[in-house]
Amino acid sequence: MSIEAREARQPWILLSPTLTVITLLLIVPVLFIVVYSFWLRTSVGDVQPGFYLDNWADTLTDRFYRDILLTTLRIAAITTVVCALMGYPAAYFIARAKSNKALLLLLLMLPFWISYIIRTMSWIYILGTNGALNTALQWLGITAEPIQMLYNETTVILGLVHFLLPFMVLNVYVSLDGVDETLEDAAGSLGATKWQSFLQVTLPLSLPGLAAGSLLCFVLGAGTYITPAVLGGPRDAMFANLVYEAIIIQLNWPLGAALSLLLLAVLGALVMIYNHFLGLGQLMKGLG
Amino acid sequence: MSAVTLSNISKQFGSFTAVEPMSLDIPEGQFVTLLGPSGCGKTTTLRMIAGLLDPTGGEITIKGRRVNDLPIHKRNLGIVFQNYALFPHKTIADNVGFGLRYRNVSKEDAARRVREALELVQLPHVADRYPSALSGGQQQRIALARAIVIEPDVLLLDEPLSALDANLREDMRVELKKIQHRIGVTSIFVTHDQAEALAMSDQIVVMSDGRVEQVGPPEEVYNAPASEFVANFLGASNILPGQCTGRQNGTVVMDTPLFGTVPVPAEKAPNVPGAGAAKLVLRAEKLQLVPKGQADPDQISAEAVVETVDYQGQAVRYFVCSGDTQLQAINMIDTRPFAEGDSVSIQFRPRDCAALPGA
Numbered sequence: 001m002s003i004e005a006r007e008a009r010q011p012w013i014l015l016s017p018t019l020t021v022i023t024l025l026l027i028v029p030v031l032f033i034v035v036y037s038f039w040l041r042t043s044v045g046d047v048q049p050g051f052y053l054d055n056w057a058d059t060l061t062d063r064f065y066r067d068i069l070l071t072t073l074r075i076a077a078i079t080t081v082v083c084a085l086m087g088y089p090a091a092y093f094i095a096r097a098k099s100n101k102a103l104l105l106l107l108l109m110l111p112f113w114i115s116y117i118i119r120t121m122s123w124i125y126i127l128g129t130n131g132a133l134n135t136a137l138q139w140l141g142i143t144a145e146p147i148q149m150l151y152n153e154t155t156v157i158l159g160l161v162h163f164l165l166p167f168m169v170l171n172v173y174v175s176l177d178g179v180d181e182t183l184e185d186a187a188g189s190l191g192a193t194k195w196q197s198f199l200q201v202t203l204p205l206s207l208p209g210l211a212a213g214s215l216l217c218f219v220l221g222a223g224t225y226i227t228p229a230v231l232g233g234p235r236d237a238m239f240a241n242l243v244y245e246a247i248i249i250q251l252n253w254p255l256g257a258a259l260s261l262l263l264l265a266v267l268g269a270l271v272m273i274y275n276h277f278l279g280l281g282q283l284m285k286g287l288g
Numbered sequence: 289m290s291a292v293t294l295s296n297i298s299k300q301f302g303s304f305t306a307v308e309p310m311s312l313d314i315p316e317g318q319f320v321t322l323l324g325p326s327g328c329g330k331t332t333t334l335r336m337i338a339g340l341l342d343p344t345g346g347e348i349t350i351k352g353r354r355v356n357d358l359p360i361h362k363r364n365l366g367i368v369f370q371n372y373a374l375f376p377h378k379t380i381a382d383n384v385g386f387g388l389r390y391r392n393v394s395k396e397d398a399a400r401r402v403r404e405a406l407e408l409v410q411l412p413h414v415a416d417r418y419p420s421a422l423s424g425g426q427q428q429r430i431a432l433a434r435a436i437v438i439e440p441d442v443l444l445l446d447e448p449l450s451a452l453d454a455n456l457r458e459d460m461r462v463e464l465k466k467i468q469h470r471i472g473v474t475s476i477f478v479t480h481d482q483a484e485a486l487a488m489s490d491q492i493v494v495m496s497d498g499r500v501e502q503v504g505p506p507e508e509v510y511n512a513p514a515s516e517f518v519a520n521f522l523g524a525s526n527i528l529p530g531q532c533t534g535r536q537n538g539t540v541v542m543d544t545p546l547f548g549t550v551p552v553p554a555e556k557a558p559n560v561p562g563a564g565a566a567k568l569v570l571r572a573e574k575l576q577l578v579p580k581g582q583a584d585p586d587q588i589s590a591e592a593v594v595e596t597v598d599y600q601g602q603a604v605r606y607f608v609c610s611g612d613t614q615l616q617a618i619n620m621i622d623t624r625p626f627a628e629g630d631s632v633s634i635q636f637r638p639r640d641c642a643a644l645p646g647a
Contacts, residue, residue: 180371180373182369182371182373183373183375185338185340185360185367185369185373186367186369186373186374186375186434187375187386188339188340188359188360188361189338189360189361189363189365189366189367189435189444190361190386190387190390190434190438191361191362191364191387191389191390191391191438192361192386192389192390193359193361194361196361196390200375200386201375204377205376205377
């Protein structure tokens with residue numbers, strides 16, 4: 001075999017284990033889901049194979065599903081904005097820290113060592129009627145009765161921000177770390193104040209990281225079901241909760257399949273739009 | 289009026305003294321170089337003038353105005369950074385015009401000044417490109433254009449040529465000096481390259497270990513070094529121990545074990561006391577090798593053996609041994625150089641020597 005032919009084959013040989021795993025564990029199951037979505041659950045509860053469009057008709061026309069999809073996207077969007085506003089200053093601080101950068105990054109990663117579910121549940125001990133905050137308020141005499149703070153949209157967003165903030169900080173950090181500090185010195189020497197230098201130079205150069213962090217936060221936020229299940233009330237269900245409900249509670253796999261494919265399509269489209277304008281390379285940089 | 293005055297400025301980082309109290313007066317329009325090895329405090333000094341570092345003590349005035357507490361953006365300085373520091377997301381025209389946005393300059397005026405600055409650095413055709421599309425040398429010219437378009441009170445240059453390759457560096461050196469001369473801006477240039485310093489400066493400030501070793505025009509610093517450090521940092525010198533035995537006819541008479549009596553011009557030995565231990569400074573370029581026994585009787589000479597030959601094309605650097613003293617000589621050649629092991633005579637003129645106090 002020629003050297004060129006061997007070199008051309010090499011990437012495929014190196015990729016083959018990963019490709020095998022992805023094909024077997026991701027692509028094949030998704031294809032199953034696609035097939036399922038065209039089956040039908042009969043009134044007696046068993047599943048009828050075939051090519052029925054009933055689930056898709058339900059999914060795409062029922063206002064209930066549409067409203068929850070919009071609520072999901074709205075909650076994800078608010079979460080993303082809050083993460084960006086809170087994460088950017090933190091990332092800037094870490095990127096410009098003269099020492100202890102490694103320690104600060106380690107502290108940022110620390111929450112990942114604890115299960116996401118445990119972290120979400122911990123809010124119950126803080127905000128619950130017998131939680132730390134209510135106990136403190138009553139002890140201080142500010143309130144007489146416990147206040148109901150949990151189980152609404154705000155606590156869902158709070159939980160999501162808690163979960164997603166490190167992703168935002170890391171992405172923005174990577175971007176900011178690559179911005180040469182002498183650029184700000186140069187802008188300053190030319191007459192720009194610190195704030196003007198930031199707006200003119202640092203912020204535009206860090207936008208790719210902000211965009212990558214935002215995409216991650218949005219997609220992960222829109223796809224979550226644990227946070228609304230633990231911290232939300234009955235009316236705060238997000239789209240992934242519908243999928244969970246359809247598949248686990250109602251055992252209606254065909255409907256659950258159609259719902260999950262709709263969410264996949266919407267989020268996939270967002271990733272495509274992002275890729276078109278900014279490129280996924282930046283996202284990879286942030287994850288690496 | 290002085291453009292820049294430093295009065296006893298110093299800088300401490302914790303317990304480390306980066307710059308010991310130094311004073312310097314830079315007249316309007318001069319090109320002053322801070323020269324020294326890395327870690328000598330030259331960049332720290334420049335950054336204090338720029339407003340990027342606070343001096344620990346002392347006072348900095350620019351055009352008669354005390355600027356210690358003035359933030360960088362109010363100092364009206366042009367700074368050219370070693371790594372160019374061009375804004376990668378802005379076009380060349382926007383880069384050069386950046387400083388004009390913060391000055392009361394109309395759009396038409398700004399456009400004209402940007403165009404003129406680009407013409408001055410001979411890159412009028414790149415206005416719409418991005419920095420990444422330019423070569424290193426071109427980027428450095430743009431950085432210069434951006435710094436001078438705002439008509440700064442002082443131009444600060446932080447090793448601006450060190451990222452360029454050797455040939456380009458020499459071209460840029462000539463061009464930078466030409467542009468500086470044309471616009472007449474007071475300039476402070478930081479470098480560790482003695483050739484750059486000698487070629488470009490009106491005044492050289494030689495620094496070492498946070499101290500100023502010598503301040504003077506290039507010829508003075510080169511010909512009459514004030515310390516052993518200066519003698520060795522600007523070119524190669526042989527430093528020979530000796531005694532000063534007195535003064536006569538405008539010379540300081542030095543007695544050295546190797547060469548006997550050497551009358552050094554008094555202006556090249558300003559700090560040598562009337563009598564006592566002193567050192568003879570003999571530049572490697574001024575020490576000449578001739579075939580054994582053919583020394584010029586008007587020059588001072590000694591016998592020596594060639595130890596090492598470092599051939600450099602138009603010149604050769606020899607290390608020779610005379611008695612047990614090793615000496616360095618750099619000679620221009622137009623024929624075959626001497627070979628290792630050759631016995632030769634070494635000679636020099638006393639007026640090419642300098643002397644330093646101390647043993």
